[in-house]
Each structure stands twice: as C-alpha cells, then as structure tokens.
Amino acid sequence: xxxxxxxxxxxxxxxxxxxxxxxxxxxxxxxxxxxxxxxxxxxxxxxxxxxxxxxxxxxxxxxxxxxxxxxxxxxxxxxxxxxxxxxxxxxxxxxxxxxxxxxxxxxxxxxxxxxxxxxxxxxxxxxxxxxxxxxxxxxxxxxxxxxxxxxxxxxxxxxxxxxxxxxxxxxxxxxxxxxxxxxxxxxxxxxxxxxxxxxxxxxxxxxxxxxxxxxxxxxxxxxxxxxxxxxxxxxxxxxxxxxxxxxxxxxxxxxxxxxxxxxxxxxxxxxxxxxxxxxxxxxxxxxxxxxxxxxxxxxxxxxxxxxxxxxxxxxxxxxxxxxxxxxxxxxxxxxxxxxxxxxxxxxxxxxxxxxxxxxxxxxxxxxxxxxxxxxxxxxxxxxxxxxxxxxxxxxxxxxx
Numbered sequence: 001x002x003x004x005x006x007x008x009x010x011x012x013x014x015x016x017x018x019x020x021x022x023x024x025x026x027x028x029x030x031x032x033x034x035x036x037x038x039x040x041x042x043x044x045x046x047x048x049x050x051x052x053x054x055x056x057x058x059x060x061x062x063x064x065x066x067x068x069x070x071x072x073x074x075x076x077x078x079x080x081x082x083x084x085x086x087x088x089x090x091x092x093x094x095x096x097x098x099x100x101x102x103x104x105x106x107x108x109x110x111x112x113x114x115x116x117x118x119x120x121x122x123x124x125x126x127x128x129x130x131x132x133x134x135x136x137x138x139x140x141x142x143x144x145x146x147x148x149x150x151x152x153x154x155x156x157x158x159x160x161x162x163x164x165x166x167x168x169x170x171x172x173x174x175x176x177x178x179x180x181x182x183x184x185x186x187x188x189x190x191x192x193x194x195x196x197x198x199x200x201x202x203x204x205x206x207x208x209x210x211x212x213x214x215x216x217x218x219x220x221x222x223x224x225x226x227x228x229x230x231x232x233x234x235x236x237x238x239x240x241x242x243x244x245x246x247x248x249x250x251x252x253x254x255x256x257x258x259x260x261x262x263x264x265x266x267x268x269x270x271x272x273x274x275x276x277x278x279x280x281x282x283x284x285x286x287x288x289x290x291x292x293x294x295x296x297x298x299x300x301x302x303x304x305x306x307x308x309x310x311x312x313x314x315x316x317x318x319x320x321x322x323x324x325x326x327x328x329x330x331x332x333x334x335x336x337x338x339x340x341x342x343x344x345x346x347x348x349x350x351x352x353x354x355x356x357x358x359x360x361x362x363x364x365x366x367x368x369x370x371x372x373x374x375x376x377x378x379x380x381x382x383x384x385x386x387x388x389x390x391x392x393x394x395x396x397x398x399x400x
Contacts (some may be wrong), residue, residue, distance in 0.1 A: 001026060001033050001129075002099055006071070006088045006117050008037035009061055010048065012258070012283035013228055014315035015108060015134060018196060023062045027392035033064040033267065034102065036095030038088045040084060043259030045075035045084075056094060066355035077146045077231075077259045089113040097119050103399055104240050105271065106130045107167070110137040111158065115163040123166070130397045132194060134189035135232075136180060143306045144231035147353065149357040174334050176311030192396035197222065197389040198318035200381045202286060205324035205373070208295035210288065215255055216279035221297040222253040222344075223328065223361070226289055227316035227342050229260035234304030234331055234350050239266055241355035243273045250363055253277045257284060275318035286319075293323035298345070298362055302316035303331035305350045313338065321380045328358055344376035 001022070004037040008014040026033050031311040053059070069091035074080035091113050105127050107118045115131060120335045122129040138156040141147040147156070152199045164170065164186050171177050178191050192282075212218040229235050238254070243250040254277060256266070263280065266365070293299065299320030303309040313334040320327050327345035329336040343392045346360035362369065382388065 001031055001104045001106060002036065002102035003033065003060045003106045003108065004092055004096065004114055004245060006038050006085070006111060006114060008035060008040070008066065009078045009151075011040045011042045013042060017108070017315060018134070018194075018288070019108065020062060021197065021199065021386035022194075022390055023064045025386055026394060027063040028387070029391065029394060031358045034099050035064050035066040036099060037063070037068055039068050039073075043075065045073050047071075047073050048281050054092075063211045067098060069095050082152070085113045085218035087110045089117060090187070095139070096170070098122075101125055103129060104128045104130055104397060106132055106397070107197055107252055108132050108134070109163075110140070111286060112134050112160060112163060116159060117164060117254045119166045123258070128171045128399055130166045130171055132164055132171045133170060133177065133181065133205070134374045136177065139308055142230055144304065146231060155274070161365045171393060171397065174311055174313045176218040176334060180311060183354065184316050187316050191391060192242065195389060196313055196318055197386045198380055199320045203290050203293065203319045203322035205377060206294050208396060210291035210295055212295055215281055217253050217255050217293065219286055219378055220253045223254050223298045223300050224293060224296045224320070225254065225300050225302070225315070226293070226319065227258045229256070229258055229263045229266055231262060232306075232309065233260075233262070233302050234267065235262060235266055235302050237350050237352050238300065238302055238330065238355055239269050239273075239278060241359065243275055244279050244352060244356045245359055246275060246277050251359060252363060253279060254300070255279050255281065255292070255296070257281045257289065257292065261284035289319065293319060296323075296325055298328060299323070300328040300330065301326040301335055302333070302350060305331055306394045309333050316383060318380060323343040324373040324377040326362065326369045327376060328362055330355060330358070338379070342375050342379035343372065344379060345372045
C-alpha cells in the first residue's frame with residue numbers, strides 16, 4: 001500500500017495521528033507500506049530541523065519507507081496557504097514516480113489538491129485508489145469563511161466531484177459524513193469507514209509522570225484542550241468563559257496544548273484579558289500528552305457552531321476518553337452525541353454563558369466526575385482501538 005498525504009509524523013495533529021496508527025497496524029497485519037509526504041512543517045508553518053535545504057529525502061518510519069518532498073511552509077489562510085498546498089501537490093509527483101507500484105494508493109484529504117496527480121497516477125498505472133475524506137472540502141473552508149465564491153472555489157468544487165467519481169473507494173470518518181458524500185453523488189457501495197480511534201494502551205488512567213510546573217498548572221485542578229486550534233474549532237468562547245470564572249477558587253485552569261491558525265489570536269485574546277488561568281503550550285509527543293491527561297481533572301473539546309461540524313467526531317475526543325477523563329464537549333457534533341450517549345461528561349452550546357454553566361456543573365461533584373470518566377474509558381475500550389478499526393478498514397479497501 002502507498003499512502004500520499006501532505007501531513008505525517010513527526011507532525012502532531014488528527015491526520016498525523018490517524019496515519020501513524022494506520023501504518024503501524026497495517027505493518028502488524030503483514031502489509032508493506034510506503035508513504036509520500038512533505039517535509040514536516042505543521043502546525044507552525046516552519047520546516048522542522050533536520051529537514052531543511054533539501055528537495056527530497058527518504059527515511060523509514062514505523063517500518064514504512066517514507067519519501068518526503070519540499071513544501072512551501074505556511075499557515076493560516078490566503079495566497080501563502082494556497083501556495084503551501086499547491087507546492088506539495090506538484091512535488092508529490094516526484095514521490096509517486098520514485099515509489100514502487102502499489103496494489104492500493106490511499107490519498108489523504110484534506111487538502112484535496114493532491115487527489116488530482118494521485119488519481120491520474122492510479123489511472124495510468126492501473127492501481128486501485130482510495131480517497132480518505134477526513135473533512136468535506138471545500139465545504140469546511142467555506143463554512144468558516146476561509147473561502148468565498150469565486151474562481152478558486154468553483155475550481156475546487158469541480159475537483160471535489162471529479163475526485164469522488166474517479167476514486168475506486170472512498171473512506172471517511174462518520175456515518176453523517178458518509179451520508180453527505182452520498183448526497184454529492186457517491187454510491188454507498190464505494191464507501192468504507194475509517195473512524196478516528198485511539199491507542200488504548202498508551203492513553204489510559206493511572207499515576208501521572210510529568211512535571212506540571214512546566215505547563216503552569218502545578219498544584220491546581222485543570223482541564224485540557226489538546227489539539228489544533230483552527231477556525232473550524234471555535235475555541236474563542238472557551239477562552240472568554242475562562243475570563244468569566246477567573247479568580248474563582250472552585251474553577252479549574254485551562255491548559256491548551258497544540259498549534260494551529262488561530263492560536264496566536266487566542267493568545268492575544270488571553271493577554272488582553274490578563275488571564276492567569278489559561279496556559280498555552282506547543283504540541284507535545286503523544287507519550288507526553290498521555291502523562292498530562294493522567295494528571296488532568298477533565299478534558300474539553302470544542303467545535304464551531306456551523307452545520308458542517310454536526311457530522312464531525314473530533315479526533316481529540318478519543319485520547320481524553322481513553323484516559324478516563326470526564327469530557328466537556330462544546331458545540332454540535334457527533335462527538336457531543338458520543339459524550340451524551342456514553343454518559344461521559346457534559347454537552348454544551350458553544351457560547352460563553354453556556355460554557356461557564358458547564359464548568360460549574362463539571363466542578364460541582366467529584367464523584368460524578370469519576371463516574372463520567374469511568375464511562376468514558378469503558379466506551380472506547382476495546383471497540384475504538386486502532387487495531388480493530390484498521391483491520392476492518394483494510395478488509396474493505398484491499399483488492400479481493
């Protein structure tokens with residue numbers, strides 16, 4: 001199997017975590033796996049040390065042969081981010097041509113642009129193609145205001161429908177996204193599921209081995225937001241809610257671990273409000289995050305209140321639940337449905353007043369928090385472990 005994705009380890013994010021698990025579990029199942037990806041630069045928009053000043057390179061990661069190509073590193077929106085996408089799309093061709101012909105080519109989207117050369121490669125080389133749709137593009141970009149009507153959006157919509165027609169198999173993360181793909185003309189028989197899951201051995205309850213002073217929360221109860229802070233996540237009301245409860249001894253601090261296009265804006269907001277109960281830290285390795293979660297009081301997940309997010313099941317939810325944390329799920333999503341169904345925490349609308357009320361409910365009863373955390377762990381283990389998820393997905397995408 002050959003995977004082409006702009007995002008991959010050692011970057012930190014939902015796609016990177018998912019693909020690392022897919023590669024690892026495919027190797028465990030006996031498959032040979034190659035990867036074509038970019039020089040690591042996400043979420044900070046800077047190519048990482050050890051990967052600069054080279055056009056291409058090859059390394060071995062998780063037992064897979066990984067071919068990397070240069071990319072114009074950028075974050076945010078606008079022309080620079082578009083150039084970021086197009087640079088990888090163009091140079092991915094070199095990686096594809098240098099890779100051994102696979103039985104199956106998996107294309108990770110978003111971004112969707114790389115689907116064009118990858119699907120052409122599949123047609124020419126007669127390779128089975130799998131388009132993994134983690135988010136609906138360009139719908140997500142339009143919903144958060146990153147794209148407006150115009151030539152670029154029209155081109156992207158045409159590329160989207162072309163890719164859906166050309167791919168032999170389309171995999172996606174939730175039933176609601178699958179339903180929307182059907183609405184766009186994808187035959188249900190071509191859809192297989194690759195939902196977000198979690199390493200239930202790494203993320204588990206237990207005694208924490210981490211110096212919390214490094215994260216500004218030593219000696220304080222705290223809740224954790226761990227993951228990307230982008231437009232689609234709608235994190236600003238959470239920071240505003242922390243301002244409303246600042247100075248209250250019965251309220252937790254908020255530790256925000258991650259990067260993304262909105263992080264600097266959120267840091268400026270916290271500074272303008274002189275918040276001492278909100279702490280920003282850069283992304284950390286998954287092993288470190290697992291230790292932080294063991295020390296936390298609860299976890300928090302947010303999504304912006306847009307219709308598209310109603311089909312989302314955020315990847316950042318699963319480590320929180322596997323760690324046995326009660327979850328505050330903010331905004332309408334499949335993830336909120338999970339928390340509600342599992343009895344794993346509190347679901348709240350994404351506005352300041354509702355979040356403040358949810359924080360008060362969360363902190364009011366320690367016994368209830370423990371019960372929610374136990375329910376969370378029971379829900380993910382073992383049904384949502386990567387081993388089972390990838391085995392089922394591979395059976396649906398590999399040639400019979």
